[in-house]
Amino acid sequence: MTHLLDVKNLTTRFYTPEGVVHAVNGISYTLEQGEALGIVGESGCGKSVSVLSIMKLIPDPPGRITDGEVLYWEQDLLKLTNTQMQNVRGKDIAMIFQDPMTSFNPVLTIGHQISESLTIHLGMNDKKARKRAIELLDMVGIPQPAQRYASYPHQFSGGMRQRAMIAMALACEPSILIADEPTTALDVTIQAQIVDLVKNLRDKLGMAVIWITHDLGVVAGMVEKLVVMYAGFIVERGHIDDIYADPRHPYTLSLLNSIPRIDRSSDEKLATIPGLPPDLLGLPPGCPFAPRCAYAVERCHRENPQLASVGVNHEIACWVDVTAQSSGSFAPPTSHQKQGGTRARQQRTAPTAQLHQDTQEGCDD
Amino acid sequence: MTDNQVLVHVENLKKYFPITSGLLIRRQVGAVKAVDGLTFDIYAGETFGLVGESGCGKTTAGRTILQLYQPTAGQVTFGGVDLSTLKGKELRRTRRRMQIIFQDPYASLNPRMTVGRIIGEPLRIHKIALKDEQTERVEELLHLVRLNPYFANRYPHEFSGGQRQRIGIARALASNPEFIVCDEPISALDVSIQAQVVNLLEDLQEQLGLTYLFIAHDLSMVRHICSRVAVMYLGKIVELSEKVELYNNALHPYTQALLSAVPVPDPPVERKRQRIILEGDVPSPIDPPPGCRFCTRCPYVMDICNREEPQLQDVGGSHFVACHLMK
Numbered sequence: 001m002t003h004l005l006d007v008k009n010l011t012t013r014f015y016t017p018e019g020v021v022h023a024v025n026g027i028s029y030t031l032e033q034g035e036a037l038g039i040v041g042e043s044g045c046g047k048s049v050s051v052l053s054i055m056k057l058i059p060d061p062p063g064r065i066t067d068g069e070v071l072y073w074e075q076d077l078l079k080l081t082n083t084q085m086q087n088v089r090g091k092d093i094a095m096i097f098q099d100p101m102t103s104f105n106p107v108l109t110i111g112h113q114i115s116e117s118l119t120i121h122l123g124m125n126d127k128k129a130r131k132r133a134i135e136l137l138d139m140v141g142i143p144q145p146a147q148r149y150a151s152y153p154h155q156f157s158g159g160m161r162q163r164a165m166i167a168m169a170l171a172c173e174p175s176i177l178i179a180d181e182p183t184t185a186l187d188v189t190i191q192a193q194i195v196d197l198v199k200n201l202r203d204k205l206g207m208a209v210i211w212i213t214h215d216l217g218v219v220a221g222m223v224e225k226l227v228v229m230y231a232g233f234i235v236e237r238g239h240i241d242d243i244y245a246d247p248r249h250p251y252t253l254s255l256l257n258s259i260p261r262i263d264r265s266s267d268e269k270l271a272t273i274p275g276l277p278p279d280l281l282g283l284p285p286g287c288p289f290a291p292r293c294a295y296a297v298e299r300c301h302r303e304n305p306q307l308a309s310v311g312v313n314h315e316i317a318c319w320v321d322v323t324a325q326s327s328g329s330f331a332p333p334t335s336h337q338k339q340g341g342t343r344a345r346q347q348r349t350a351p352t353a354q355l356h357q358d359t360q361e362g363c364d365d
Numbered sequence: 366m367t368d369n370q371v372l373v374h375v376e377n378l379k380k381y382f383p384i385t386s387g388l389l390i391r392r393q394v395g396a397v398k399a400v401d402g403l404t405f406d407i408y409a410g411e412t413f414g415l416v417g418e419s420g421c422g423k424t425t426a427g428r429t430i431l432q433l434y435q436p437t438a439g440q441v442t443f444g445g446v447d448l449s450t451l452k453g454k455e456l457r458r459t460r461r462r463m464q465i466i467f468q469d470p471y472a473s474l475n476p477r478m479t480v481g482r483i484i485g486e487p488l489r490i491h492k493i494a495l496k497d498e499q500t501e502r503v504e505e506l507l508h509l510v511r512l513n514p515y516f517a518n519r520y521p522h523e524f525s526g527g528q529r530q531r532i533g534i535a536r537a538l539a540s541n542p543e544f545i546v547c548d549e550p551i552s553a554l555d556v557s558i559q560a561q562v563v564n565l566l567e568d569l570q571e572q573l574g575l576t577y578l579f580i581a582h583d584l585s586m587v588r589h590i591c592s593r594v595a596v597m598y599l600g601k602i603v604e605l606s607e608k609v610e611l612y613n614n615a616l617h618p619y620t621q622a623l624l625s626a627v628p629v630p631d632p633p634v635e636r637k638r639q640r641i642i643l644e645g646d647v648p649s650p651i652d653p654p655p656g657c658r659f660c661t662r663c664p665y666v667m668d669i670c671n672r673e674e675p676q677l678q679d680v681g682g683s684h685f686v687a688c689h690l691m692k
Contacts, residue, residue, distance in 0.1 A: 217628030
């Protein structure tokens with residue numbers, strides 16, 4: 001089956017004086033036309049590096065994509081030359097970044113920067129490009145777009161800059177929009193505006209979206225498919241509803257339990273994940289989450305589990321079945337035929353909730 | 366938790382930052398009205414939340430309450446003493462009792478000092494402990510924030526964000542304060558580390574009977590940790606209430622929009638939620654709109670809102686709202 005985007009075993013390393021940083025460790029996922037995929041994880045989990053690798057924007061040296069394929073309509077982007085890749089960037093796959101201030105050139109007007117990609121990729125003349133750029137600014141909800149065309153980035157507020165960046169990304173109607181934490185630097189009310197805008201534009205233009213975030217709330221109403229990353233690995237993958245209703249990887253489970261909800265009052269303590277994310281310079285031999293995992297068994301420290309199916313379109317990389325844990329028995333996730341996701345995840349919080357971090361937690365010498 | 370004993374009383378607090386022009390003769394040409402008339406009480410033993418978007422003046426409010434900024438007008442009474450009347454030694458003595466935890470754990474620790482010296486600094490400044498007692502007290506404080514006591518000899522760069530924030534908390538606790546301003550203590554931290562620090566703050570409050578002013582923009586976390594919450598917009602409080610009342614029955618249009626903008630980590634719920642999407646951005650605090658400051662973005666704006674500024678009024682059950690719709 002042909003996919004719009006098929007990422008296979010993507011591996012990216014950084015060769016630094018301190019050693020080799022294992023930033024992305026063989027991740028695979030697919031994206032269909034018009035689909036929205038969320039990639040969640042904490043800082044340093046490799047989510048940004050993974051999409052920068054897709055765009056071939058990893059600075060080399062020190063970075064290098066050491067393995068894998070990125071198939072865009074069956075064409076491997078990693079095999080393209082830089083010039084060929086320039087035709088893909090912005091035209092087929094566009095990207096928006098976390099900090100819109102540093103992603104714009106401060107000495108060029110917003111309008112100039114948007115029309116630039118129109119003249120380069122679509123061969124428009126200046127007049128046409130200007131007209132189209134104003135249309136785009138209007139489409140992303142910038143008031144008085146004709147006047148704003150001549151503004152410089154510093155004259156825009158954070159939210160407006162992000163809108164302008166979206167306009168720039170959508171200039172050539174790409175089939176994939178990659179959004180790398182586009183709302184992290186923004187206030188909640190502005191974040192709501194941007195999320196709403198991207199949702200509407202996606203419906204209107206039928207493009208696929210990859211939305212990278214550390215905020216489990218933002219993706220909830222945004223995407224259908226979800227990938228959870230930890231230490232450069234995908235630890236859980238599936239339909240977002242299944243993952244939120246029935247998280248099966250201990251990391252996803254603890255992460256969801258550690259965030260308070262605006263629509264619920266609770267006097268209970270938040271569940272915590274003890275310790276710190278591992279150093280990507282020297283990953284432990286087994287599962288990267290094992291040192292912090294409340295469910296870890298001896299095998300977890302020896303062997304790193306592969307993604308295995310636990311339901312329809314729901315996979316986890318874990319030796320332990322968190323659903324079986326409550327009854328005290330261990331079973332590999334593949335042998336477990338749990339379906340339906342009826343059990344609320346609140347019932348499964350016991351082992352993580354008991355784990356209070358102690359003085360040892362800071363002793364990661 | 367709350368026995369309704371007022372620890373901090375803030376009355377019509379204002380802080381304007383002057384804007385000057387001219388090279389030799391500097392004249393004031395305007396002012397950034399960062400905090401423009403706040404009035405509220407913080408009860409002993411509670412966690413009082415101050416929320417709002419960036420630029421609304423919440424950090425300035427926290428710092429002005431501690432007299433880190435000289436207030437332009439208004440009063441702060443701490444434990445019955447008007448802080449603006451205190452000077453020099455007396456003010457310093459009172460400062461022992463109120464401390465602050467900063468937002469950025471990377472910028473708030475001196476990189477050239479060891480952790481032991483950082484935490485011991487308040488002890489030296491306030492002459493709380495003798496030299497040999499200091500080491501002991503530092504170890505005790507490190508233990509209290511669940512860090513290893515050996516860490517006293519290390520430097521801040523050797524620690525992660527969460528650990529640095531614990532060092533900042535230990536420093537704040539060194540002088541045995543009653544009141545701590547937590548200025549966005551978790552917003553620079555990763556999701557899995559935030560819960561660790563929040564739980565630590567809650568445990569310390571229970572253990573030491575602390576009172577917190579918790580400044581944040583993360584409304585979900587504020588709901589979790591605070592007992593009462595004030596919502597700020599452009600230097601003013603627009604709504605103040607008990608937590609449960611505020612989150613279930615927000616009356617000010619800004620609070621309603623703010624709450625609806627926070628995403629819920631639950632896909633079926635999130636897809637169905639109706640959002641109030643505010644248009645535009647927060648106006649400049651240099652030249653705030655006359656009348657109600659929210660009138661430029663308010664979906665229910667009326668004539669009177671452009672003319673007259675609404676006062677904070679009690680709508681029952683110690684729920685205060687500043688909005689003309691309430692009349």
